[in-house]
Amino acid sequence: MHKSIEEINRKIRDGSVRVVTAEEMPLIVEELGDEGALKEVDVVTTGTFGAMCSSGAFVNFGHADPPIRMERVWLNDVEAYGGIAAVDAYIGATQQSTTLEDEYGGAHVIEDFISGKSVEMRAISRGTDCYPRRTITTELLLENLNEAIMCNPRNGYQRYNAASNSTDRTLHTYMGMLLPNCGNITYSGSGLLNPISNDPQFRMIGSGVPIFLGGATGMIVGQGTQHSPASGFGTLMVTGDMKAMSGEYIRAATMKGYGVTLYVGLGVPIPITDLDMVRRTAVRDEDIEVDIIDYGVPQRSRPTLGRVNYAELKSGYIEIGGEEIRTSSLSSFRRARQVAQELKLWIETGKMEMLLPARPIDPAKAAQPMRETVQGPRVLDIMDTRVISILETEEIATAAKKLLKGETNHLPVLDDGGRLVGIVTTYDISKAVVNPAKGSRVMDIMKRKVVTTVPDEAVDIAVQKLELHNISALPVVDQERRVIGMLTAMNLGKLFGGRWLK
């Protein structure tokens, strides 16, 4: 049996269409079987509501008198991209205010426009013969804009890896606050309600397909940026009229320590034309798996702590290595449900009809990492290879002499095998002089917990360590913990004026 789109649309027009949400579909298929479900269900609606950083809107302000060719534009002090014609701009969700930083950003401008608030627009220009004006400041409402077209380059991730943190410090990430020692797991996405998870072959999801976007009727432009369905991470580029959107489904947010983002409500209707679509939309939370990624490791490929499915993530607890770890979402399943419900209502009442993709989306594409032609500076490029160290068994007075002679403030301490076991600073020596009771040898006063770096670590990561621990030097160690260099605040000076800043 096969159902055509025309047949489904006829049913939408005569009011006999049967629409269910992707949450209801697995049960229906279980009860009626594949054939029964195909006869019964015409459209399955999906929904998701979560942080979608890659979002924004094109706005057109209309011409001023005298006219201006805006080169730089700010909306409530948030810079919008002005490099497109005279009075067009693109306001990106994650752009932060020049005055309020992460308290306010592009996402808030979008939310303020949608909720009917007035937004101050400022722009500057060089002035030309045809556009003589050089500055402008005005208050604008959404209705004063000719167009406000939301166009989000990457929305609706098929799924998203869960996050945890194995280090001993709290991390603030775009996946929320990650407690030390894997104290929690955060995740995002609506699981069985997710649009692409219900059509991973992109048979019904493609260019031109009508969708729910922020409470308004929108459209799929095509594949999203970084689209990588080969590994289960497909994305969509979507568009919709901001003037018809609702504050219920477009919300600005700030992830502490990361920055501004936009919560977007997105839903795609999936026409059920054949048995394959029945089976695809019967997907359950148990079928959608993701990795738990350790955000404690500052590299592109972060290690995986385990693999879980959305049913486990949604249960509130996950067991890793015999320990129960609490999970919590960052996206809202409640609002994702509302999106799917509202979309269902739209179709039942004839507000939206089905369309097949005008242009298909590649279901097998894999995104590539960045090609880097110039490697950033590594620790070995700027470290001091002249290392003055001391043995843990030596006298404090010897350490003091070495520090003076070596004109350094940090002395790595070695055991008799030459391995790093501690560090003493001029401050430690001064303390030892004031309070001699602790002992007379270096091992009595040294700090045993030494923060170190390795030769091929990126300088940016080493700098983060210095800042985080509020220290001014890092011993550079090899695999045997032998000290092969020192990285101090002074070495960082080499970065300025050197070849790294070309």
Place this chain on the structure above:
Amino acid sequence: MKLIVTFSRKAGKKPIIAQVVRDTGILINVERAMIDSSEGEALIDIPDESCTLVKERLADLGASVRVLEAGIFLDESECVDCGACITVCPQEVFWFDDDWKLQMDESKCVLCGRCIEICPHRALSQTSES
């Protein structure tokens, strides 16, 4: 019941909470404490029925005691039920009900402030004690 106990350490470092536990036999749970060289403040949790007795004994030992009235306030118009607050809370104040709506038990809150800090939608705030 939660009490806020403030004490000065100028008179010496007396273990007043331990003293009250020993004298009364009431188990006091210290949920949060900030103590520096001159003064200290502790948030303690005690069984409701022992409130008067504990307050009196602490006062006798020179501490000032008041019942914690402040709490956490959830602005439902800002909250989108994302759940970012759930696992950062050390007291398990927040959870989802069967409809994935955020629920909270304010009485468990010890005002650590973490959820206020991280709420992506600025939906949480501390209610004043007045």
